[in-house]
Amino acid sequence: LNIPLLISAESQTDLAASSGTPRAPAASLDLALVPSPAPATGGSGTQDAGVINIEDGGGSGDDEAAEKRQKKCTSGVWEYFDKYWVTVEVNGKKEEQHWAKCKFQGCKNKTSKGRCESRFGTTGFWTHLRYYHSIVKGQQQLKTENDEKNGVTIVKSFKYDQEESLKKFYMAMIVHEYPFNMAEHEFFQDWVKSLRPHYPLKSRVTVRKEVMDLCMLEKENMYEYFKTINCRFSATMDMWTSNQNKGYMCITLHWVDDDWKIQKRIANFLHVKGRHTGEKLSDTFTSCLLKWYVEKKMFSLTLDNAAANEVAVKDVIVELKKHSPLVYDGQFFHVMCANHILNLSARDGMRVIQSATKNIRAFIVAVKGSTVQWEEFLKCATECGLDTNSGLSLDVSTRWNSTYLMLKDAIYYRLAFDRLTSYERKRYEHISPSAEEWKNAETLLPFLRKFYDLTAILSGTSYPTANLFFRGFCEIKLMLNEWCSSTDPTISEMANAMIVKFDKYWKKSNVALAVANVLDPRFKRIIVEFYLRKLYSKSYQVELDTFNVVLKKMYHFYAAATPSSCDAPAPAASMDANQIVDSIDTELDSFLFDNATHGDGPEESSELTRYLAEPTIKVSKANQHTFDILAWWKNQKDEYPILSQLARDVLAMQASTVASESAFSAGDRVVDPYRSRLDPEMVEALVCTRDWIFADKKGKNIKKTYCTRKVSSIVSDLEVRENVKIQPELEDEVVEMEMEVAGDDNDMPDVHL
Numbered sequence: 034l035n036i037p038l039l040i041s042a043e044s045q046t047d048l049a050a051s052s053g054t055p056r057a058p059a060a061s062l063d064l065a066l067v068p069s070p071a072p073a074t075g076g077s078g079t080q081d082a083g084v085i086n087i088e089d090g091g092g093s094g095d096d097e098a099a100e101k102r103q104k105k106c107t108s109g110v111w112e113y114f115d116k117y118w119v120t121v122e123v124n125g126k127k128e129e130q131h132w133a134k135c136k137f138q139g140c141k142n143k144t145s146k147g148r149c150e151s152r153f154g155t156t157g158f159w160t161h162l163r164y165y166h167s168i169v170k171g172q173q174q175l176k177t178e179n180d181e182k183n184g185v186t187i188v189k190s191f192k193y194d195q196e197e198s199l200k201k202f203y204m205a206m207i208v209h210e211y212p213f214n215m216a217e218h219e220f221f222q223d224w225v226k227s228l229r230p231h232y233p234l235k236s237r238v239t240v241r242k243e244v245m246d247l248c249m250l251e252k253e254n255m256y257e258y259f260k261t262i263n264c265r266f267s268a269t270m271d272m273w274t275s276n277q278n279k280g281y282m283c284i285t286l287h288w289v290d291d292d293w294k295i296q297k298r299i300a301n302f303l304h305v306k307g308r309h310t311g312e313k314l315s316d317t318f319t320s321c322l323l324k325w326y327v328e329k330k331m332f333s334l335t336l337d338n339a340a341a342n343e344v345a346v347k348d349v350i351v352e353l354k355k356h357s358p359l360v361y362d363g364q365f366f367h368v369m370c371a372n373h374i375l376n377l378s379a380r381d382g383m384r385v386i387q388s389a390t391k392n393i394r395a396f397i398v399a400v401k402g403s404t405v406q407w408e409e410f411l412k413c414a415t416e417c418g419l420d421t422n423s424g425l426s427l428d429v430s431t432r433w434n435s436t437y438l439m440l441k442d443a444i445y446y447r448l449a450f451d452r453l454t455s456y457e458r459k460r461y462e463h464i465s466p467s468a469e470e471w472k473n474a475e476t477l478l479p480f481l482r483k484f485y486d487l488t489a490i491l492s493g494t495s496y497p498t499a500n501l502f503f504r505g506f507c508e509i510k511l512m513l514n515e516w517c518s519s520t521d522p523t524i525s526e527m528a529n530a531m532i533v534k535f536d537k538y539w540k541k542s543n544v545a546l547a548v549a550n551v552l553d554p555r556f557k558r559i560i561v562e563f564y565l566r567k568l569y570s571k572s573y574q575v576e577l578d579t580f581n582v583v584l585k586k587m588y589h590f591y592a593a594a595t596p597s598s599c600d601a602p603a604p605a606a607s608m609d610a611n612q613i614v615d616s617i618d619t620e621l622d623s624f625l626f627d628n629a630t631h632g633d634g635p636e637e638s639s640e641l642t643r644y645l646a647e648p649t650i651k652v653s654k655a656n657q658h659t660f661d662i663l664a665w666w667k668n669q670k671d672e673y674p675i676l677s678q679l680a681r682d683v684l685a686m687q688a689s690t691v692a693s694e695s696a697f698s699a700g701d702r703v704v705d706p707y708r709s710r711l712d713p714e715m716v717e718a719l720v721c722t723r724d725w726i727f728a729d730k731k732g733k734n735i736k737k738t739y740c741t742r743k744v745s746s747i748v749s750d751l752e753v754r755e756n757v758k759i760q761p762e763l764e765d766e767v768v769e770m771e772m773e774v775a776g777d778d779n780d781m782p783d784v785h786l
Contacts, residue, residue: 213237248718265332293667304713311344329357365545379433414449499549
């Protein structure tokens, strides 16, 4: 215990005489308990070590307070309490009292504060911590964590942080999409009280406010980070209608960070009032870019093929040119969603072949329509030695990919179908597929798999898809041309129906996606020449010359924007470019090998000339799907500083709008039938913050700039730039085509094009 020492007047006089410093008379007992600064003493100070005579009091009430040395606070209780001074009036006189209050936010118990002079001790404070915050004096709290890197479990000291605990609670509400009133549920509160009896439970109104505050904090961090990015952004944008009958626009930004990892964030998920005209969409989109201060860093925008989007993207290009030049004057800015094109083409083909799969569909409906028949089917499958865990898929008329999955499962279980028909011929004979129908299904399956695999591979968002578009679409084009002349009438009719829609968008495809293939060191420009030869035969040189002009102009744009862009001598190659191993496509691999040092292109000496002149890199078949093109360019950025910057921007382009459309799944869960009264502001906060938290959790988090400014600083920064106004005028009808295929954005699917 810190017990104050009261020194009598006589003792003070003796001490003062020995030290050569005059002392004031001792004060009364009441005043002596008031702490005061220790007086300065002269001499060596060794006299303080002598014996001090302690008396119970003495002196008159008019005497001054006894002076004593200020002691250092060593108790661990002061980690949880803040000290402060209070002026109070005692017996008509004002005096300063030393108090302390609990640091835990929201702790308002009557024992959360008290006087902290040494004569009062710290027992009361420790009692408060033990009873209300489960903190025991002298007891160290421990926690265990899994060290995934070393594969061991480590023990660390633990210190309870109430504010951090509340923050994690709000994050759980956002990420797992819990309703706000869960905080008021009786059994949930009982469970929390069983863990920590005095945990500060919040109401649903408070939870809503804290969620909005957390969203604004994350938004400010993102805003500050976007200012530091030294590359261009590519965006995807799409529209969605909720069960509230409200239209929402989702804007997702994509870029390659300084560690050469592709990143994406949902920038906005906002409500767009009224009819979705092209003008209104462009005004809303441009306004969002201005608020994020990225209007000068845009490279491309990926949209679906709705009529209003055609109008919107033209207005966006005009508006962005007012702020900063676009690459190649904006001719590469608009990217049409590749998956949407595949979806429309495949739909047209599926309508033609519905009769060819009619009995297969009817058989599956009959089997899955009754539990008894389903059990009999599983029994037949087991007797045929087939795996019964995969099950049977049934197609949906609006989803062509479901037809592919249905045919795939049906062909696998064909023996079980035949065995079941033999068991109960009267029941199934009229719907049992004939041998001709099974043959048609087996013929259609590889054809549909090309569409399905390409759709899956272009649906990724965690790896570059721009360098995969050109080759995949060329393969589809060549396959359609071949199947149009097929002797099988079913295949020929289906291919002719598909190629009409495919050719319509083939002519509008973005040339920058072919440039992305040139920036792939495995193919370079040789792959462009290879496919142009196969597609255009004798006139391929005209198309190749046109492409070379585009490639040169893109390079010159970046060379002009790069300071000191003179090319340095090329250092030694970091990889063995002459490694000859197996490849996936024998014909393409042979062409690449024969033209490995083909360097026709820009005449002047430049990084582009040197890059094209070097041999292509040969990658083994086993490593084709693990080749990291971004890591390769990261290692080559010193050798090709201009070209690496071009690759960084081009490879961030998105071949599909899956990134934005996947947000609609989260939006559908957020605005479910039980939360349909959420206002648009809260819907945007929940969807965006959830995306940002998940990005951090997956290890793709950006280095957050801990902001010292308030969120209002965004508004002050944008006052001079807020010049985009929504003007209601006559609009075009929106052709909304729903994307029907779900893409996995975690890992690249192991598929062959």
